[in-house]
Structure formats: structure tokens, C-alpha cells
Amino acid sequence: MQEGLPAHNELLPHLFRQEYAKMTAVLCRHFGLKHIEIAEDIASETFLKASEHWAINGIPNNPTAWLYTVAKNKTKDYFKHIAVFETQIKQALKSGEIDSEQGFEFSHQHLADSQLAMIFAVCNPTNSTESQICLALQILCGFSVEEITNAFLTKTETIKKRLHRARTNLRNDDFQIKALSETEIKLRLDTVLKTLYLLFNEGYFSKTNNQVIRKELCSEAVRLALFLTENPLTDTPQTNALLALMCFQSSRLEARTNDKGETILFDKQDKTLWDKSLIEKGNYYFVNACSGNELSKYHLEAGIAYWHTTSTDENKWQHILELYNQLILMEYSPVTAMNRTFAFAKVHGCEKAIPEAEKLNLTESNYYHELLGYLYADNDIDKAIDHYEQAIKLTKSKTEKQTLTKEIERLNKKKSNG
Incomplete structure (x- = not known):
């Protein structure tokens, strides 16, 4: 032992x-x-x-x-x-x-090859794109139904039905893990990248197990994306952009929570805890991603993450806002809209950002109320507290509830001292 x-x-x-x-x-x-x-x-x-x-x-x-x-x-x-x-x-x-048991092995290379072969086999057009990703997250990444539900922002029953249909289709179609043609790999790569993107996000913005960050998921996503860059058929600008994004985001993991697991906002993070080697790797893959004329959502998100790691440029938030403006036109999502509003506040001030946030009207989202709490904090403490309290009611994370409760206590103290 x-x-x-x-x-x-x-x-x-x-x-x-x-x-x-x-x-x-x-x-x-x-x-x-x-x-x-x-x-x-x-x-x-x-x-x-x-x-x-x-x-x-x-x-x-x-x-x-x-x-x-x-x-x-x-x-x-x-x-x-x-x-x-x-x-x-x-x-x-x-x-x-x-296969017979001859040659059966669990070597590092065999594990890597099998996982990549597996994810490309699962990401087959027989199933819908959503079903392919659900199945890959469950089989390849070990996600629970709850985690997949969080990743897709949908209902549990919907995910269960997708998984059941996808597994049935695989069995009926007699799929096997085998070498794919160049055409098949190119057709499936977008879905594979989306799967790795969701895997990383579940680690970086976790909503399960009362954990704000799950580093092992981030590491697994980086590892698989790195394998893709090492294969000529999958070493594309999009793949490099996604890996650059993961490296930039991962560089700040140690600074994002305190020793109690509570979230530390970007402005209050200890920048000496940022991993400079990961930032350098992010720069390397970002340069590779920009070798052609392709512009994907991963390029834009990697650009945003790059500016977050750069503290010297006075106009960095302006750059970030411009990238969010492009991203929201390319692929709208509520999370992107809220992040864009935060960047807008950094450029134009919280007071001007409040109308931008309120017209999103995402009243069922705890992040929406957290954003408004942040924006109102310096202008209307009562409204800020009200939004933080609504966020506490909506979030399932115990750690997040603790973080928000501390912020309310801070504002109440500020109010009583004012």
C-alpha cells in the first residue's frame, strides 16, 4: 500500500x-x-x-x-x-x-488512439448533431445526464430521450470503431470540437457537485484537443483556436477561487497566480490558428481570452467588447450576451450598461441577476441586493450561494456606513 x-x-x-x-x-x-x-x-x-x-x-x-x-x-x-x-x-x-483478446492493451498510446477513434465514431451523421454531442459527452467524457442537461441548458427528459435514440441508432447501424476516411474526419470534426468545447466549459464553469471549477475536466479537454493538433487531418485553424482558448482560460484557474472554493471575480484575482507557461502556449496555438483566412467562434473567444490575460494595454476592454460584438452576430447565446454586457460596462460604465442588461430580460437565470447586482452595486445598493437575493434563489451551487451572500453582507455594511 x-x-x-x-x-x-x-x-x-x-x-x-x-x-x-x-x-x-x-x-x-x-x-x-x-x-x-x-x-x-x-x-x-x-x-x-x-x-x-x-x-x-x-x-x-x-x-x-x-x-x-x-x-x-x-x-x-x-x-x-x-x-x-x-x-x-x-x-x-x-x-x-x-476482436479476439490477442493484442488487447491499455498503453498510453492505445488509450489516446482509442479515445479519438471513439469520439469520431460516436460523432456520426446517423444521429443529429445534438445527439452526437450528448452521446460523446456521456461515453467519452463520463458525463452524467445532469451534467449534459446543464451543458445544453435544456430539460433532463430531453437529454434522456436523445441518449436513448442515439444509442439505438448506433446499435441498429452496426457501428464499429475503425479508421475513417479523410472526408469522414473532416465532416465530423466540427461536432468533435463542439464536444471538447462543452467538456472544457463544464470544468471551467461547473454547475454540478457544488463545484465552481472542475480542473480534471479542463485538463481532459486540453489533452484531447492537443491530440487533434498532432494529427495532420485535424490540425486545423479551428482546432488550434479552440486549444488556444483552453490554454488562455486554464492559465487563470488557480486564481479563480479562494481556499474555500469561492469564486474570485476577475478584477480581484491575484495575477501572480496566473500560469505564464499556459499563456505562452495559448499564444503559440493562437498564432497557428490565424495562419489562414478562417474566422470561427473559437477564434473570437480565444481573442477575448487573450485580452483577459493581457494587463498592459489600456484599451483591452474595448478590444474585448468589439470581439463580443462579432461573436454575438456569429452565434447568439444568452451567456455571450451577458458577457458582452459586462465588457460594455467596463468600457462605458455600469450606469450605461444597466439598460443593456435589462433588455436581455433573462429573469430565470441566476447569472443575469448576478450581473445586474454587480452593475447596480455602486448606483443603487437596494436594487443590487435584491438581484443578488434572486440569484441565490435560482442557483443550485452551494458555493455560489456563499459567495453571493458575502457580497450582500458587504453591500449592507457599505449601506450602513454610508
Whole structure:
């Protein structure tokens, strides 16, 4: 047993998030997508065995290697279970759909190759774009239904139906993880990039598990985007722009929360905590992204993130506002509209930004009320407090409620002293 490791009930959830999707991807490559449930069952049983074994015997010296060894052994055992083999798998095996256990491995390169192959296989035009992304987030990224619902800002039942239809279509169409043609890769790349974008955002602006930031999701999105830049067929300006955006955003992760997990607003962040090496990497990929004439939403968002990391230019908020103006015309979203209003306030002042915010009328959004609370804070404390209180009622995050409550306390103190 390795000393210094957290208790198994703390370590396992972390490993589950980090390794379950990778394990499933390799197993699906082995079994074929038609039998995805088999792959998911083996991966789930592996973690169940870990929870039981580690509770009694302690955490092994190399927990990750232990998990993959168990998964590999369970896969071999699966083929030895004659009843299941004869009744469900034999015909598929004869037809070459499922590989034999020869060459089955969990090497780093095999994990990387399998995940990329998996995401491109799932992002197939047989399903709608939304369904492709939902399924990729669930299978490849290990997202729960709740997390996917948050990413799409839609209802839980809608997501469940999309996932069910998408899985049914994959089974009926007999999909397998295989090498794709250049044309197929190009046709699916936009959906793959959108999936990685949503994966990163769920980490950077998390709405689940009472966490404001989930760094492991951000790291996973960066890792997969980096793989795409290393392949000539997927090393496109859009891919580089997305990776640049992720690097710029990731550079500020350590400064975005305090030791209690509460959000620190951009203006109050300790800039010495920003990761300069990630900013430099962001600059590198941003230059690569601008090598042609292509302009995507990722280019504009990367540009906005770039200016956020630049503290020397006096006109940086003007640059940011101009980029938001372009972005909102290219792809409108409520979040973009609210972020644009914040930038507008930085350029023209909070008082002028209030009408811009109020005409958005996003009264069911806690972020909308947080924005108005911020804008009213210096002009009308009572209104600011009212909006912060509405934001508290609308948010599900315990950490966010604590942050907003502190802001209300600050304003009340300011009011009583004034």
C-alpha cells in the first residue's frame, strides 16, 4: 500500500472521472460500438471491485495500473463465460465484429488512439448533431445526464430521450470503431470540437457537485484537443483556436477561487497566480490558428481570452467588447450576451450598461441577476441586493450561494456606513 495517498473513498471518484471514459473507449474499440453496454459493464465492475478490494486491503502502489489490470482480466474472463459467449457473442465474433483478446492493451498510446477513434465514431451523421454531442459527452467524457442537461441548458427528459435514440441508432447501424476516411474526419470534426468545447466549459464553469471549477475536466479537454493538433487531418485553424482558448482560460484557474472554493471575480484575482507557461502556449496555438483566412467562434473567444490575460494595454476592454460584438452576430447565446454586457460596462460604465442588461430580460437565470447586482452595486445598493437575493434563489451551487451572500453582507455594511 502506498503511503500519502488519500483514502480510497476520496481517490476512487477522482480515478472514476479520469479513467472510466478512457477504459470504456478502449473496451469499445475491442468489442465494437454495437456492444457498448458490455464495455460499460466491464468498466463499472472494475471500479466496483476496486471499492470493495481497496476498502479491505488498502490502496495499491499504482492504483491506475491496478484498475487496468483488473479490466483486462475481466475482459479475458468475459470470453471464457461460455453461456454468454454462445448465446450473445459467438455470431458477432465469427463475423469479425469483436476482436479476439490477442493484442488487447491499455498503453498510453492505445488509450489516446482509442479515445479519438471513439469520439469520431460516436460523432456520426446517423444521429443529429445534438445527439452526437450528448452521446460523446456521456461515453467519452463520463458525463452524467445532469451534467449534459446543464451543458445544453435544456430539460433532463430531453437529454434522456436523445441518449436513448442515439444509442439505438448506433446499435441498429452496426457501428464499429475503425479508421475513417479523410472526408469522414473532416465532416465530423466540427461536432468533435463542439464536444471538447462543452467538456472544457463544464470544468471551467461547473454547475454540478457544488463545484465552481472542475480542473480534471479542463485538463481532459486540453489533452484531447492537443491530440487533434498532432494529427495532420485535424490540425486545423479551428482546432488550434479552440486549444488556444483552453490554454488562455486554464492559465487563470488557480486564481479563480479562494481556499474555500469561492469564486474570485476577475478584477480581484491575484495575477501572480496566473500560469505564464499556459499563456505562452495559448499564444503559440493562437498564432497557428490565424495562419489562414478562417474566422470561427473559437477564434473570437480565444481573442477575448487573450485580452483577459493581457494587463498592459489600456484599451483591452474595448478590444474585448468589439470581439463580443462579432461573436454575438456569429452565434447568439444568452451567456455571450451577458458577457458582452459586462465588457460594455467596463468600457462605458455600469450606469450605461444597466439598460443593456435589462433588455436581455433573462429573469430565470441566476447569472443575469448576478450581473445586474454587480452593475447596480455602486448606483443603487437596494436594487443590487435584491438581484443578488434572486440569484441565490435560482442557483443550485452551494458555493455560489456563499459567495453571493458575502457580497450582500458587504453591500449592507457599505449601506450602513454610508
